[in-house]
Amino acid sequence: MTAALGGAVNTIAALCEFTGGKRTFISLLFSGLSIGSIAALAALGFLLMQKATGVISFAQGDMITLGAYIAIWWMRDRDAPWLLAYVLTLVMMFGIGIVLERVAYAPLKGRSIHVVVIATLGAALVIRAIIALWQDTTPTSLFSPLKGRDPVKIGGAAIPPVKIAVFVVTLVVVAVMIAVFNRTQFGRQVRAIAADRETARMHGVAATKMSMIAFGLSTALAGLAGILIGPTQNVDLTLGFGAMLAGFSAAILGGFGSLGGVVIGGFMIGLSEQIVGGYCLSEYKSAFPYVLMLIVIAVRPQGLFSRGAAHGRL
Amino acid sequence: MGEKPVKLWRRLIIPVALLSIVAAACGDDDDDAPAAEGTTTAPAADETTTTAAAATTTAATTAPSADAPTTTAAPELVLDEPVSIIGLYEDTGESPAAQPYFAAGAQMAIDEINAAGGIGGQEVSYERIAAGLAADAAVQSTLEAIDAAPTVIIGLPSSGQVIAAAPEIAKAEIPAILFSAAPQAFLDYEGEGGVGNEWVFIYRPRNTAIAAQQVAFVNDEFAPTKVALLCVNNPFGTASCDVMETELEALGIEVTTRETNEFDATDMTTQVLAIQNGDPDLILNVNFPNPITVFANQLIENGVTIPHVDGASAGFAFLAGNLTDEARDLLYGVEDCLPTLQNEEWSAKYEDEFGGPPNYAAAETYDAIYIIKAAIERAGSTDPAAVRDALAETSHEGICTTYETDEGNGLHHSAIVVDYEGGTINIIKELSF
Amino acid sequence: MAASSSTGRGRSMGALKRPPVFRGQPYSAIVLFLVGLVVFRLVWVDGLANEKQANTWLLYSVLVIGFYFVFGVSGQFAFSQAAFAGLGAYTSQWASKNHSFWLGLLAALVSSALISMLFALLVKRAAHFYFAIATLGVAEILILMFEKWKGLNGGLGGEVTNIRDVSLFGHVLDSYGEQFAFLLVLLGIVMTLGAWLERSPFVRENIANRDHEVVSKTLGIPSLQLRVTSFVLGSVLAGLTGACWGALNGFIETLTWGVELGLGVFLMLILGGIGSRWGAIVGAWFYTYIVDFLDKAEKEFPSLIGGRQIVYGGVLVIVMIALPDGIVGIWGRIRRPKAGAGDRSATPNWLVTLLGLKRGARADPIVGGESSVSNGGDVGEAAVSDPVSDTAVSDPAPVSAAPRSTADSGAPVLVANDIAVSFGGVRAVAGVSLTLHRNEILGLIGPNGSGKSTFLNAVNGVVPATGSLSINGQPVRLGNSAGVRRAGLLRTYQTPQTFLHLSCIENVLLSTADRRYTGIAAAWFLRPLMLKHEKARWARAEAALDRVGLLDKAERSAAGLSYGQQRLLEVARVIAAEPAIILLDEPSAGLNAAETQILARHLRTLRDEGISLLVVDHKIDFISNLCERVAVLELGTLVAEGDPVTIWDDERVINAYLGVADDEPVGVGEPPSPTLTGSEA
Incomplete structure (x- = not known):
C-alpha cells in the first residue's frame, strides 16, 4: 500500500521539475495571484447576479472584453486621462448592465433556465460582434500608468507592477463588496432574495430594482476586470472568454455561496494554474483550473466552503 | 429630501447608458478598418498577415513610375484559349486576419498586363475568392476555384490552408502557386504528413x-x-x-x-x-x-x-x-521583402495607385502574376501540364529578389534581417540561400 | 418524430390495437428522405465546392442528431459536442495510422464512449449551469490535449495531415460522390437507430426524466442511467462524426472543434427544431448554407462585416422566442389540423412550454427542477383550468390483475419511524411515526402547513429526511426514491405531476412494474423481446386508463387534459405500477361532491384488491367516510391518531383546526429550491 503510494508520488514527481528556486517561485506566485484576482472578480460578478436573479450570464466574458475596449476608446480615441477613463468606463458598464437586464433578462423572467442561458449566449455573440464592428478586430493594447515601469524586486524576483496592481485592486474591491453585502440595505435585500425570492418580495423587496442594480454592478465588475487584465496582454475579442471560464471555475470552487469562498476559489484557480502548472506538466497548465473544477463538482458539488451536504443535483 | 434626486437618477440612468453606447458607436468613424468574427486571432506573419503597411522608413519615394519588371516574353506567342487566374486570399475586412495587399498587388500586375495586350493576345481574366483562415473554409474556397477551371491558382497564405488544400489541387491537376511555406507543402519534404506535389509551387521562403x-x-x-x-x-x-x-x-x-x-x-x-x-x-x-x-x-x-x-x-x-x-x-x-526599402521605384508606383505603401504580400502577388505570365509564354499554351512544367523552370527577377524553382518546388530564396530601433525599420543583413 | 408518427395516430376512440412502438412509418420516412437526398445530390449539386458542402451538411447532421439526444431528448446543457467530435477525429487518425479506417472508427467510438461516460459519472450531481460549465471545462481540456499531446497528434500542434482514407473492400472513397454515398448510408443507419429509440421506452423515459427528474425517480425510472446513456449516445455520435470528418477530409486541426462549433451545434438544433431528429438535419442544412450566404452577403455589403455573429446571436434569440419548435415546428403547425391533436407531436415541445407560450401547460416541479428561475410562480396557473367536468369519472371496473391475497390482512406494510425534515432551520416535520397496515385506508389530516405533504415527500424519498422506514418488513433507506418504488410504494401529488410532453398512455407506461428490455441495448439488439414486453406493458397501461375513464384520451397529449383529468391520469399511472402501497396527496381537490364519491369508491376497490392507502386530504367528510383510521398532524408533529369518529373528540385536533385560515398557497410544505440558490449570503 505504502509502496504503491510511494510509486504514485514518484510518478507525479517525475512529471514535475522544480527549478529556479525562490526567485521563480515568487514570480509564479504573483502571476498566480494576478490571474486569480481576475478569476475572483469575474466570479464575484457571477455570484452577485446569481444571488439577485438566479441567473448565470454567459455574456460575462464578453462584458470583460467590452470593458477593456471602452477604456481603450476613452483613452485612445477620446484622449481622456486614465483615471477619468477608468471611472467613465465603470459608469458606462454599469449602465450597459442595466440595459442588458432590461433587454435580455427581464422579458424572460420566470422562464426556464435553458431559455435564459441561451438568451445570455445570444447576448454574448451580439456584444462580441458589436465590439468587432465598433473597434475592429486587430489586437490592440490598453494603456496603464504602470505599464512599462521597472519591475518591483521582491525576494530577487522581478514582479511587473501591473500584476501587483491587479492583486491590490482586487483585494480592495472584495473588501468593499463584503462590506456592501453585510452592512448595507442593498446587501441585506440581495441576501433576502437569494434565500427566498417569494418571501422577500412579500416583505417589500423590490426584486426588479435589485435585479437591475445587480446586473449593473456585476457588469461594472466585469468592466473592472477588463481594465485590470487589459494592460497585462494584448486586447482582442477573446480577452474575456478565458477569464469567464476561470470565473466559473472559481465560483464552483466557492460553491456559489459566500463572497469570501468565491474569492478564495479564484485564487486557488490562479495558483493552481501558475504554481502547480509552473512546475508540473507546464504544457498543460491551462487545464489545471478545469481539472480542479471537475474534481470539486465530483467530490463536493456544494463547493469547498459551503456548510452542509448537497442534496439532489446542483 | 433624498427622494427626488434618486428618482431622477433612476429615470436618467438608462437613457444615459444608451446614449453613451450610441456615442461610443458613432464616435469612431475615422478608423475605418473593418472587422469580423473574433474567434481566431491573427495568424503568424510567416504565414499570413494582419496589419498596415510599412511605417516610417528611411525610404525616399520620389522615383517615376516604373515599367513592368524585366521578364521578357517570347513576342510571337498567340494563344487560342483564354487565360484565367484565381487568387485565394481575403481582402480588408473579410476576417480579422485579412489585409489588402494580396489583392492589390495581384490587381496591379493584372491591370498592367492587360493594358499591354494580355498574355499571348488574350486578356487575362482574374477573380479573387475569399479563403477563410480555417482549413475547412480554405478547402471550400479552393474547390470553388477548381470548379471555375482557371489556368493557374494563387494564394492561401496560411499553412493550415495549404496543407488542407494541396491534395485537392493535385487531384484537380491545376498548377498553383501557394504562399505558405509550411515544410509539409514542399515536394522534397521527407517527414510524415507531406502534402507537396508537382502541381503545387510554394512562393514564400522556406521556414x-x-x-x-x-x-x-x-x-x-x-x-x-x-x-x-x-x-x-x-x-x-x-x-x-x-x-x-x-x-x-x-x-x-x-x-x-x-x-x-x-x-x-x-x-x-x-x-x-x-x-x-x-x-x-x-x-x-x-x-x-x-x-x-x-x-x-x-x-x-x-x-x-x-x-x-x-x-x-x-x-x-x-x-x-x-x-x-x-x-x-x-x-x-x-x-521576406521590404519593397519600400528594396525597390523604391515600384513602391512609389504602388502607393500612387493604392494610397499607401506596399508590403511583402503586395510584392509577392505582383511577382506571382508575372511568374505565371512568363510560364505561360514559355509553355506556349495554357495546357495545365505544360504550364506546370514551365513553372518548374522559373527564373524571374521580382521586386526584391530573383525567384528560381528548386527541387522542392520552392521559389523564393532570400530574406532580410531587420531591427526596429528607434521606431524605424532598419536593414541589418541580407540573406540568401 | 414529427414525420415518423404521422399515420396511425389519428384514432382517438376505443381500445387501441397496437402500442406506439409499432406504429407510424419511420422507416418509409427515412427511405423517402434518403431517396430525396439522392435526387437533391443528382439534380442540384454540381461542382466540387457544392459536392463538398453537401457532404459537410450530412456530417453536421449526424453531429446534431447526437446533440438532439443530449439536449433535445435528455435536456442536458452540453457545450462538449464539438470537442467530442474532435476526440473522435484525433483518436481515429491515430488508430488508423497503420491500420484501416475502420479500426480508427472503432477507436473513435470507444474513446468517445469511455471518456463521455467517465465525465458524465464524474459530474453526475451537476445539473443546468453546473453541468454546462463542466462541459465547457471538459471541452477545454480535450482541446488542450489535441494541441499538446504529441503521442496523439504527431507533435505538430494539432495539425494532422494525410489521414487514412475511408476504404471499403480495398476501394478508397476518394471522390466526393462516393463519400456522399458513404455518408448517406451512415446517416440512414443513424436515423434508423434513432427511430428504434423513438419506438422504444427509451425516449419517453428520457423525456419524463428531463421534465421531472424527481417524479421520474419515484416511478422507478433510472434517472442517472438514462442521463448518462443519452450523453454517451450523443458523444459517440459526435465521435463518429469526427472520425469520418478526419478520414474524408484527410486533415484535421484543433480550430475546427472549438467554441464556435460548440455554439453552432446549439444553433443548428434550436433553429431546426429541438423536438426531433429531423430538426437536427434541417438545422444543419441552414448552418451549412447560411455561412455561405453570409459570406456572399459580406462580399456584397462590406458594411455587414462582423455581422455574422450578430446574425447568429440574433437568430438564436429570435428563434427562441418566435419559433420555439424551430423550422420543423412550422411544418408541424401546418400539418397538425389534418392529423388531429392526438399524438405527442401535436404537443408543443418542451421549449414552448418552458417559454410559457402555452399558458397553464406547465407543471411545477416538486423539488429542484427548473424552479431557480421559474420559482414556482406558475403553481396556480395549472389549477386555473376547469375541474373535471367533460369526462365523468367512470365507475370502478373490475381489475384485470388478480386480486392479491388478503390472508395477512392487518399486518403492518409501511412503518415510518421518527421521520423529521428541516428546511433551513425550520422543522417542517418533527419526528412523525406512522404505521400503515395491509388493506387499510389511513387518513392523514391537518391544517395547511402542518407538514402532511412534506411527510409524504420524506417517505417516498424526494426530500432529505431523518428517521427510518420499512416497507413489508424490509428497511428502506430514506431518500432512496427508487428503492421505495421497488418496494411497491407509489404516490400521487397535491398538484398533478404528469408529463405534459407525453401522451396519456405514455404517462402511464412510465410506471409499469415490468422494466425489462426498456434500455437502449434492448431497443437496438433485442427488439422482438422489447416489443413483446412493451405489448404487455401496453395492455396493463390500457387497463389502468380504462379504470379511470381516460381510455379514449390515451393517445392525446397529457397537456390537453383538464386539471381533474390530470389527477385521474396520475391515479392510472399509480395503478399500472401494481403497487402495494399508495400515498395520495389531496386526491379530492378540484372534484365536486359526486366525483368525490366516485373517487372514494375507486379507492375502496383498490383497498379490496389488497392495496394499502395513505390519504392526505382536506375534506373531512371524505376522509371520515373513507378511512378506517385517521392521523392528525399539527406543526410537524402527530397530535392524534384514531378512528374517524372519535378523533374529533380530541381537544388537540379541534385546537389545530380552529381558527386556522386557509390562506397558504398550494405549494406549502415544499422546500425552497436547492438549485443554485446557495445556502448562505
Whole structure:
C-alpha cells in the first residue's frame, strides 16, 4: 500500500521539475495571484447576479472584453486621462448592465433556465460582434500608468507592477463588496432574495430594482476586470472568454455561496494554474483550473466552503 | 429630501447608458478598418498577415513610375484559349486576419498586363475568392476555384490552408502557386504528413531555410554561447525550432531551454520564467505577432533584457504598435521583402495607385502574376501540364529578389534581417540561400 | 418524430390495437428522405465546392442528431459536442495510422464512449449551469490535449495531415460522390437507430426524466442511467462524426472543434427544431448554407462585416422566442389540423412550454427542477383550468390483475419511524411515526402547513429526511426514491405531476412494474423481446386508463387534459405500477361532491384488491367516510391518531383546526429550491 503510494508520488514527481528556486517561485506566485484576482472578480460578478436573479450570464466574458475596449476608446480615441477613463468606463458598464437586464433578462423572467442561458449566449455573440464592428478586430493594447515601469524586486524576483496592481485592486474591491453585502440595505435585500425570492418580495423587496442594480454592478465588475487584465496582454475579442471560464471555475470552487469562498476559489484557480502548472506538466497548465473544477463538482458539488451536504443535483 | 434626486437618477440612468453606447458607436468613424468574427486571432506573419503597411522608413519615394519588371516574353506567342487566374486570399475586412495587399498587388500586375495586350493576345481574366483562415473554409474556397477551371491558382497564405488544400489541387491537376511555406507543402519534404506535389509551387521562403539562416546570423552578429528557443506549437514552429536546435548544436552553442506556446497565447509568464532560469545570451523565437508582443513586453516586465530574433511576425508586432519602446529595441525580425526599402521605384508606383505603401504580400502577388505570365509564354499554351512544367523552370527577377524553382518546388530564396530601433525599420543583413 | 408518427395516430376512440412502438412509418420516412437526398445530390449539386458542402451538411447532421439526444431528448446543457467530435477525429487518425479506417472508427467510438461516460459519472450531481460549465471545462481540456499531446497528434500542434482514407473492400472513397454515398448510408443507419429509440421506452423515459427528474425517480425510472446513456449516445455520435470528418477530409486541426462549433451545434438544433431528429438535419442544412450566404452577403455589403455573429446571436434569440419548435415546428403547425391533436407531436415541445407560450401547460416541479428561475410562480396557473367536468369519472371496473391475497390482512406494510425534515432551520416535520397496515385506508389530516405533504415527500424519498422506514418488513433507506418504488410504494401529488410532453398512455407506461428490455441495448439488439414486453406493458397501461375513464384520451397529449383529468391520469399511472402501497396527496381537490364519491369508491376497490392507502386530504367528510383510521398532524408533529369518529373528540385536533385560515398557497410544505440558490449570503 505504502509502496504503491510511494510509486504514485514518484510518478507525479517525475512529471514535475522544480527549478529556479525562490526567485521563480515568487514570480509564479504573483502571476498566480494576478490571474486569480481576475478569476475572483469575474466570479464575484457571477455570484452577485446569481444571488439577485438566479441567473448565470454567459455574456460575462464578453462584458470583460467590452470593458477593456471602452477604456481603450476613452483613452485612445477620446484622449481622456486614465483615471477619468477608468471611472467613465465603470459608469458606462454599469449602465450597459442595466440595459442588458432590461433587454435580455427581464422579458424572460420566470422562464426556464435553458431559455435564459441561451438568451445570455445570444447576448454574448451580439456584444462580441458589436465590439468587432465598433473597434475592429486587430489586437490592440490598453494603456496603464504602470505599464512599462521597472519591475518591483521582491525576494530577487522581478514582479511587473501591473500584476501587483491587479492583486491590490482586487483585494480592495472584495473588501468593499463584503462590506456592501453585510452592512448595507442593498446587501441585506440581495441576501433576502437569494434565500427566498417569494418571501422577500412579500416583505417589500423590490426584486426588479435589485435585479437591475445587480446586473449593473456585476457588469461594472466585469468592466473592472477588463481594465485590470487589459494592460497585462494584448486586447482582442477573446480577452474575456478565458477569464469567464476561470470565473466559473472559481465560483464552483466557492460553491456559489459566500463572497469570501468565491474569492478564495479564484485564487486557488490562479495558483493552481501558475504554481502547480509552473512546475508540473507546464504544457498543460491551462487545464489545471478545469481539472480542479471537475474534481470539486465530483467530490463536493456544494463547493469547498459551503456548510452542509448537497442534496439532489446542483 | 433624498427622494427626488434618486428618482431622477433612476429615470436618467438608462437613457444615459444608451446614449453613451450610441456615442461610443458613432464616435469612431475615422478608423475605418473593418472587422469580423473574433474567434481566431491573427495568424503568424510567416504565414499570413494582419496589419498596415510599412511605417516610417528611411525610404525616399520620389522615383517615376516604373515599367513592368524585366521578364521578357517570347513576342510571337498567340494563344487560342483564354487565360484565367484565381487568387485565394481575403481582402480588408473579410476576417480579422485579412489585409489588402494580396489583392492589390495581384490587381496591379493584372491591370498592367492587360493594358499591354494580355498574355499571348488574350486578356487575362482574374477573380479573387475569399479563403477563410480555417482549413475547412480554405478547402471550400479552393474547390470553388477548381470548379471555375482557371489556368493557374494563387494564394492561401496560411499553412493550415495549404496543407488542407494541396491534395485537392493535385487531384484537380491545376498548377498553383501557394504562399505558405509550411515544410509539409514542399515536394522534397521527407517527414510524415507531406502534402507537396508537382502541381503545387510554394512562393514564400522556406521556414526551415530561414531558421538555419537566423542561426547563422545570430552566430555572426552576437556570438552567443547560450541560446533559448521559443516556438509556436504548430508545424511551422516545430519544424523551424527543430532546424534551429540542430544548427545551434552544430555550432557548439548550448540550447538552454526550448519552450512552446499556442498561437493565441495571452500570458507568457511561464515561458519567460523558464527562459530566465536558463540565463541565455539571446532568444530565437518562431512565433505569431500577438505572442511576440506579449512575450517581448513580459520579458521587460520581468527584468529580462536580452535581444530576441523573431521571424516575419516581428514586423507585424512592430506595426501593431503594442510594444513598449524598450521591448521594441530588443527585437529583430526577418522579412521576406521590404519593397519600400528594396525597390523604391515600384513602391512609389504602388502607393500612387493604392494610397499607401506596399508590403511583402503586395510584392509577392505582383511577382506571382508575372511568374505565371512568363510560364505561360514559355509553355506556349495554357495546357495545365505544360504550364506546370514551365513553372518548374522559373527564373524571374521580382521586386526584391530573383525567384528560381528548386527541387522542392520552392521559389523564393532570400530574406532580410531587420531591427526596429528607434521606431524605424532598419536593414541589418541580407540573406540568401 | 414529427414525420415518423404521422399515420396511425389519428384514432382517438376505443381500445387501441397496437402500442406506439409499432406504429407510424419511420422507416418509409427515412427511405423517402434518403431517396430525396439522392435526387437533391443528382439534380442540384454540381461542382466540387457544392459536392463538398453537401457532404459537410450530412456530417453536421449526424453531429446534431447526437446533440438532439443530449439536449433535445435528455435536456442536458452540453457545450462538449464539438470537442467530442474532435476526440473522435484525433483518436481515429491515430488508430488508423497503420491500420484501416475502420479500426480508427472503432477507436473513435470507444474513446468517445469511455471518456463521455467517465465525465458524465464524474459530474453526475451537476445539473443546468453546473453541468454546462463542466462541459465547457471538459471541452477545454480535450482541446488542450489535441494541441499538446504529441503521442496523439504527431507533435505538430494539432495539425494532422494525410489521414487514412475511408476504404471499403480495398476501394478508397476518394471522390466526393462516393463519400456522399458513404455518408448517406451512415446517416440512414443513424436515423434508423434513432427511430428504434423513438419506438422504444427509451425516449419517453428520457423525456419524463428531463421534465421531472424527481417524479421520474419515484416511478422507478433510472434517472442517472438514462442521463448518462443519452450523453454517451450523443458523444459517440459526435465521435463518429469526427472520425469520418478526419478520414474524408484527410486533415484535421484543433480550430475546427472549438467554441464556435460548440455554439453552432446549439444553433443548428434550436433553429431546426429541438423536438426531433429531423430538426437536427434541417438545422444543419441552414448552418451549412447560411455561412455561405453570409459570406456572399459580406462580399456584397462590406458594411455587414462582423455581422455574422450578430446574425447568429440574433437568430438564436429570435428563434427562441418566435419559433420555439424551430423550422420543423412550422411544418408541424401546418400539418397538425389534418392529423388531429392526438399524438405527442401535436404537443408543443418542451421549449414552448418552458417559454410559457402555452399558458397553464406547465407543471411545477416538486423539488429542484427548473424552479431557480421559474420559482414556482406558475403553481396556480395549472389549477386555473376547469375541474373535471367533460369526462365523468367512470365507475370502478373490475381489475384485470388478480386480486392479491388478503390472508395477512392487518399486518403492518409501511412503518415510518421518527421521520423529521428541516428546511433551513425550520422543522417542517418533527419526528412523525406512522404505521400503515395491509388493506387499510389511513387518513392523514391537518391544517395547511402542518407538514402532511412534506411527510409524504420524506417517505417516498424526494426530500432529505431523518428517521427510518420499512416497507413489508424490509428497511428502506430514506431518500432512496427508487428503492421505495421497488418496494411497491407509489404516490400521487397535491398538484398533478404528469408529463405534459407525453401522451396519456405514455404517462402511464412510465410506471409499469415490468422494466425489462426498456434500455437502449434492448431497443437496438433485442427488439422482438422489447416489443413483446412493451405489448404487455401496453395492455396493463390500457387497463389502468380504462379504470379511470381516460381510455379514449390515451393517445392525446397529457397537456390537453383538464386539471381533474390530470389527477385521474396520475391515479392510472399509480395503478399500472401494481403497487402495494399508495400515498395520495389531496386526491379530492378540484372534484365536486359526486366525483368525490366516485373517487372514494375507486379507492375502496383498490383497498379490496389488497392495496394499502395513505390519504392526505382536506375534506373531512371524505376522509371520515373513507378511512378506517385517521392521523392528525399539527406543526410537524402527530397530535392524534384514531378512528374517524372519535378523533374529533380530541381537544388537540379541534385546537389545530380552529381558527386556522386557509390562506397558504398550494405549494406549502415544499422546500425552497436547492438549485443554485446557495445556502448562505
